[in-house]
Amino acid sequence: MAAAEHRLADVVAIACAEAFRGDGEIFGSGMGTLPMLGARTARATFEPDLMVSDGMAFYVDGDLPIGGTDKVIEGWIPFRSVFDTLWGGRRHVMMGASQIDRHGNTNISNIGDWKQPKVQLLGVRGGPGNTINHAVSYFIPRHTSRVFVEAVDMASGIGYDRAGELSEWVQENHRIPRVITNLAVMDFETPDRRMRIHSVHPGVTPDDVVANTGFDLVVPDDVPLSRGPTAEELAILDHLDPKGLRFREVPDPEPASA
Amino acid sequence: MSKLTTEDQAVATLESGMTLGIGGWGSRRKPMSLVRALLRSDVTDLTVVTYGGPEVGLLAAAGKIRKLVYGFVTLDSIPLEPHFRAARQGGTIPELVEYDEGMLQWGLYAGSLRLPFLPTRAGLGSGVMDVNPDLKTVASPYADGEELLAVPAIRLDACFVHMNRADARGNAQFLGPDIYFDDLWLNATDVGHRFVSCEKVVPTENLLDEGTFHTLRINRSMVDGVIEAPRGAHFTSCEPDYDRDESFQTEYATAARDPEEWAAFVATYLSGSEADYQEAVDGRS
Numbered sequence: 134m135a136a137a138e139h140r141l142a143d144v145v146a147i148a149c150a151e152a153f154r155g156d157g158e159i160f161g162s163g164m165g166t167l168p169m170l171g172a173r174t175a176r177a178t179f180e181p182d183l184m185v186s187d188g189m190a191f192y193v194d195g196d197l198p199i200g201g202t203d204k205v206i207e208g209w210i211p212f213r214s215v216f217d218t219l220w221g222g223r224r225h226v227m228m229g230a231s232q233i234d235r236h237g238n239t240n241i242s243n244i245g246d247w248k249q250p251k252v253q254l255l256g257v258r259g260g261p262g263n264t265i266n267h268a269v270s271y272f273i274p275r276h277t278s279r280v281f282v283e284a285v286d287m288a289s290g291i292g293y294d295r296a297g298e299l300s301e302w303v304q305e306n307h308r309i310p311r312v313i314t315n316l317a318v319m320d321f322e323t324p325d326r327r328m329r330i331h332s333v334h335p336g337v338t339p340d341d342v343v344a345n346t347g348f349d350l351v352v353p354d355d356v357p358l359s360r361g362p363t364a365e366e367l368a369i370l371d372h373l374d375p376k377g378l379r380f381r382e383v384p385d386p387e388p389a390s391a
Numbered sequence: 392m393s394k395l396t397t398e399d400q401a402v403a404t405l406e407s408g409m410t411l412g413i414g415g416w417g418s419r420r421k422p423m424s425l426v427r428a429l430l431r432s433d434v435t436d437l438t439v440v441t442y443g444g445p446e447v448g449l450l451a452a453a454g455k456i457r458k459l460v461y462g463f464v465t466l467d468s469i470p471l472e473p474h475f476r477a478a479r480q481g482g483t484i485p486e487l488v489e490y491d492e493g494m495l496q497w498g499l500y501a502g503s504l505r506l507p508f509l510p511t512r513a514g515l516g517s518g519v520m521d522v523n524p525d526l527k528t529v530a531s532p533y534a535d536g537e538e539l540l541a542v543p544a545i546r547l548d549a550c551f552v553h554m555n556r557a558d559a560r561g562n563a564q565f566l567g568p569d570i571y572f573d574d575l576w577l578n579a580t581d582v583g584h585r586f587v588s589c590e591k592v593v594p595t596e597n598l599l600d601e602g603t604f605h606t607l608r609i610n611r612s613m614v615d616g617v618i619e620a621p622r623g624a625h626f627t628s629c630e631p632d633y634d635r636d637e638s639f640q641t642e643y644a645t646a647a648r649d650p651e652e653w654a655a656f657v658a659t660y661l662s663g664s665e666a667d668y669q670e671a672v673d674g675r676s
Contacts, residue, residue, distance in 0.1 A: 189568055189569075190568035190569045191568065209568075211568065211569035211570065211571075212416065212492075212569055212571060212572070213496070213570075213572065216492070216493045216496060219493075220493065220511070220512075220513070240518075242489065242518065243479070247489075247518070247521075247522050248482070249479070249480065249481075249482035250479055250480060251480065252476075252480065253471070253475065253476040253479035253480055254471065255463045255464070255465055255470060255471070256443075256461055256462055256463035256464060256465075256489055257462065257463070257489055257490070257491055257517065257518065257519055258462060258463045258491075258492055259462070259491060259492045259493065260491070260517070261491035261494070261513050261514045261515075261516075261517035261518075261519050262491045262492065262493040262494070262511075262512075262513030262514070264517070265512045265513060265514075265515060265516065265517075266512065266513070285518075287518040287521075287522070288516075288517050288518035288521070289517065289518060290517070291516045291517050295516040295517070296516060298516060299515055299516050299538075300537045300538060302512075302535075302537055303512065303515070303516070
């Protein structure tokens with residue numbers, strides 16, 4: 134097999150950036166390396182009005198590399214302002230999930246029974262408020278059927294079925310644009326808002342994705358390939374992530390044995 | 392009138408069974424010297440309300456938490472708090488209230504405004520409703536009629552926050568990037584047990600030496616006791632005075648995963664006074 138045209142982490146980074154396309158002048162908030170890189174790449178290229186933070190308490194101008202300290206601060210966003218911004222809807226967050234189901238319910242709280250969990254994770258954090266107020270995308274570095282489950286043990290983030298039982302306001306504001314993994318990009322663009330494959334990364338088949346998903350995934354007849362970065366975008370990725378942290382979070386796949 | 396006191400004197404005014412709020416956020420600007428004083432005391436059976444960090448782990452490991460109200464517990468750079476994990480997985484905290492982060496703010500804000508509840512959408516439809524069956528919703532009385540979550544007010548018997556500077560009367564100042572919700576904790580607490588520790592007590596006329604007036608978010612009507620506690624937030628961060636002590640936090644988290652190592656950690660760091668603690672920290676090779 135010929136060498137891949139793009140490295141997997143670069144494809145994933147572009148997929149993360151693409152999730153923010155069309156967002157305009159709102160807070161593009163990324164939790165973790167790839168989501169943060171995605172938001173900053175979107176801002177540096179096709180989404181110039183997007184606002185990004187340093188992950189602490191400031192909006193930063195310019196193309197600040199991940200972990201960079203030479204910041205141009207353009208605004209102050211302490212946690213209280215984050216809450217105001219997210220309740221006001223001017224935010225799109227990309228965060229992780231330890232479990233996700235076909236409706237986009239997610240869990241970062243605990244595995245097993247909540248009363249005495251098998252594994253305690255973080256707690257629900259801001260998941261309930263995020264998902265009910267604005268767009269929430271997910272980045273999951275390892276796509277497995279342990280993460281893509283039939284039912285989440287604790288709904289820290291609400292999916293389309295739970296949102297569907299709430300007010301019209303909620304249904305208008307609740308949105309899960311993308312779920313991005315090391316195998317594929319998923320969305321919920323189906324009539325019943327079930328998770329479907331949006332694109333597969335180069336070298337991955339829809340069957341591979343299905344095999345690593347613990348529920349029935351909607352597979353369109355034609356599944357496109359996730360795009361890799363343009364030469365210009367690749368230069369931007371290298372600028373924004375000079376230490377190559379993305380390759381640690383999304384390693385190159387093992388070459389198929391001959 | 393000076394409100395200067397010490398950690399041990401402050402803790403001596405508390406009683407078992409109280410509801411205690413703890414300021415800061417995760418492993419950031421936590422009132423750790425007050426928490427360490429609490430660990431030295433007989434006070435127990437507490438309801439602890441917090442944006443949780445290592446104080447939850449320490450108090451849980453010491454068996455002092457009867458009820459925990461939280462949105463998360465984390466050490467930030469180490470995402471999962473080992474003592475909290477052990478307590479949850481072992482079922483040793485009898486009562487738990489897990490909220491969305493914003494719900495917790497709203498509960499404190501309602502408490503501080505002496506309202507019975509505040510409405511929000513955050514939490515509706517989520518697992519928070521499943522595990523807190525006592526939560527109620529309320530219909531908007533206006534034309535929209537939307538059903539909203541009524542977050543019940545949180546009132547506290549006592550609270551601890553750690554600031555960068557304060558004067559002896561309780562005007563207090565944060566110099567870092569975020570006050571978190573520390574003013575809210577104080578406002579949601581009954582008069583009598585509102586304690587602020589700080590890196591340095593300064594004369595009132597020097598409060599603006601290091602920060603603008605915008606940093607004076609805590610005034611003396613909100614505070615009953617002031618404790619000068621240099622490095623009192625250790626090992627959590629207290630910008631700009633110091634960053635998180637990552638190497639110490641790693642030592643803490645490593646020890647917390649193993650009962651024998653934990654016993655040694657307690658013997659080394661948590662068996663004496665605050666001065667002994669600080670000396671032991673300085674003595675690390």
